[in-house]
Amino acid sequence: MKNIILLLILSSSLFAGGYKIPETSLNSVALGAATVAHASGADAAYYNPANMVFMKNEAVMEANLIYIGLSDVNYKSDTADIDSKKENFFVPSLHYVSGDVNGARFGLSIVSPAGLSKRWEDAPAIYSAEEFTLKTVEINPTVALAIGDKVAVALGLRAIYSDGVVKSTSPIASRDMSGDSIDFGYNLALSYKPTAELDLALTYRSKVDLSIEGDAALFYRDMTNAFGGGAGAAYSSTSSASVSAPVPALLNVAVAYTLPSDTTLEFVYERNFWHSYGELDFNYGGGVNAVTNIVFGAPIAKNWKDTDAFRFGVTQKLDKLTLMGGLVIDESPVPNSTMGFELPDSDSVSVSFGTKYQINESLNIGLAALYSMREDRAVSNSSLNGEFSNSNVLIISSAIEYKF
Template identity: 50%
Template sequence: MKKTAFLSLVTASILMAGGYKIPETSTNSVALGGANVAHTKNADAAYDNPANMIFMEDAQHIEADLMYVGLSSTNFKGTYAKTLTGAEELNSEKQTFILPSLHYVSPKLGENGVRVGLSITVPAGLSRQWEEGSAKLVSQEFTLKIVEVSPSVAYKITDTLAFAFGFRAVHTNGVVKSSESAIVNASPLATSYISRDLEGSSLDFGYNLALAYHPTKALELAATYRSNVNLTVEGSAVLSSTAALGGAIPAGSYSGEASVSIPLPATLMLAGAYTFEKTKTTVELVYEKTYWSAYKSLDFEYDGSLTNPVLIAAFDNPKPKNWKDTNTFRLGITQELDRVTLRAGAIYDNTPTPESTLNFESPGSNAYSFSFGGRYQIDDKIDVGLSALYSIKKDRTVTTPTNINGLDGTFSNSRALLVSAGLGYKF
């Protein structure tokens, strides 16, 4: 149970369908629903498609963004077989977060016009809290913070084709807590109360590749690939168990090292954008493949002093996940006016979580998202932007014995609101 909590944390996207990944890392990206891969003119190109830095205006570009994330209260109606409490109606806690990001693109360097970019973003993370009933046993609190630093270099291959590569330095910090939890043994019927408190962190590395091809002034094509990063989280854990039924289940405790490896999955994006010159309207379509199948199980490791059978059963056995690769489809529309640029987007996103392993910490389901925003050019150097995205997860019903965690019921009312404000400057 503890393992499940921590990993789901690392991989879930702010209550959207796609696990724990957050693809919208700038004001423009929020406005377009992430459909700003082929057509990018601002400093956030350093993250979304660094190859496009070659085609940007020859100047230094910098942008700072601040994003508000609001998560609704997810509702569950049904039963959790491991507690034998019968039918319940539970609600997770509403939560809000503030996520900053920073993007920079250099001017052209050298005769070949090489450009360098840097992005500091929050590309993934999750926090979910259940303070009621059975859900509290599994996931009272999951909090995961991920910060990525992404330097990149772009090269011009021809006047219409550019290539970029970069590195991913990903820092992870996570907390998993639960108050006393009940384990029910059918024979003999007994309950042992256990608690868990885990904190860990890691610094891990990957890479990213990007292509930008502009065969005509109106048509822009792009492909990007961000590698898998295994988050090798290491930290400390405190586990404890009380005796039950006169010692039929032994008491015990553990305080020591804990570690786990969790995948931040690879992502492939293929995008095409077309600009209608007369109206200055750009339409972009993006296909995104996320390789969530790398998340096969959640297995925490402890040192050799963990010997209590109750704690081993609860926390030291691998938890199968068996997530699947997902497809996401993004549509973005950009309308340029005199000093104002308007943007809108729509997303359809698959969930990677199969019914068999779904649990309270990551009740994923397919989602629809809609977005809108704009930027205002104050003068030749400064612009400001504001955007919002609203995500609606479909209700999802799970049943036993299909669900190995013992869930039988429906998750509903999962929503997320993103609001981002940005300030851009070029010099």
């Protein structure tokens, strides 16, 4: 259960608006995930599996290790000036595209599509978000087929495993939750290559409803009827717990054009359907006291909005060297009215660059980096009246690509 909350709320503080992680490969880090229409490496299995049909008839695999560094976010108000903990993570990923198999191409990606962590040590942040930690693994097999010489389609299955922790502590209440889940969705892709230089693509990843189940330890001290400085009635509960929330649907429309200089320019319009995240509703087992259940079981309004992201990438192929760069403009789906310490999200601009070197016909190595600069955000709602700042992110990717 903590998993779900963690996933839903925490991961968005990392890379993109909401709680998704778009960068799961060397090319995606180097190009700011503008690797859809012209995807031509092993990571095409994830970003545009339809393009597998147009790749050279050979198997290709990429093993990738991504470092993610989160700055210590500052929150300042009239009564507080606190910082979250700095976070450092190493996230592996794997992408594979098969050779031709009776006219079809098969792909497999193993990635972390969302998560990471946000931890606070000081009040008032610990009252609601002492820790939000999420780990996710997505296994995404895909298959692609050609329709004539210029069109290809693909279908994939999304299987997402999530595991996480949610903790909060206040003078009168605390919550310590953990849980996990396996949930499923699908993805579709369409590629059209009207000329050798022009690539057009449309991809869609379905919504996945996370149905987390786990355990929760809850404590609440009811001060309603406390008199003369009394401590009030205390309730401690341990029970099963469950919660459901969506990983929203995602639509990409992309176009890429390759110039005679072997320079490829790509633009991706991304639509994230965050409106499906209307509320976060926790459910507990019979062991939870009725008063405690009212405190912790009431649905939490989110009311997130659909958002747009604009991704620009440029790739320059030389002899054995490939140079890449990217720019991302991304919106936050979190409205002012429901923003909290668990996800101090804001609009962002990201810049990226990377390089790949061909050692021989079978082996490539690469290195890439992305830096996301998030806007300072003033928040005034029923629980917060202050400003978040310094919520920037650094991503570094190293990869080995092998063709066989």
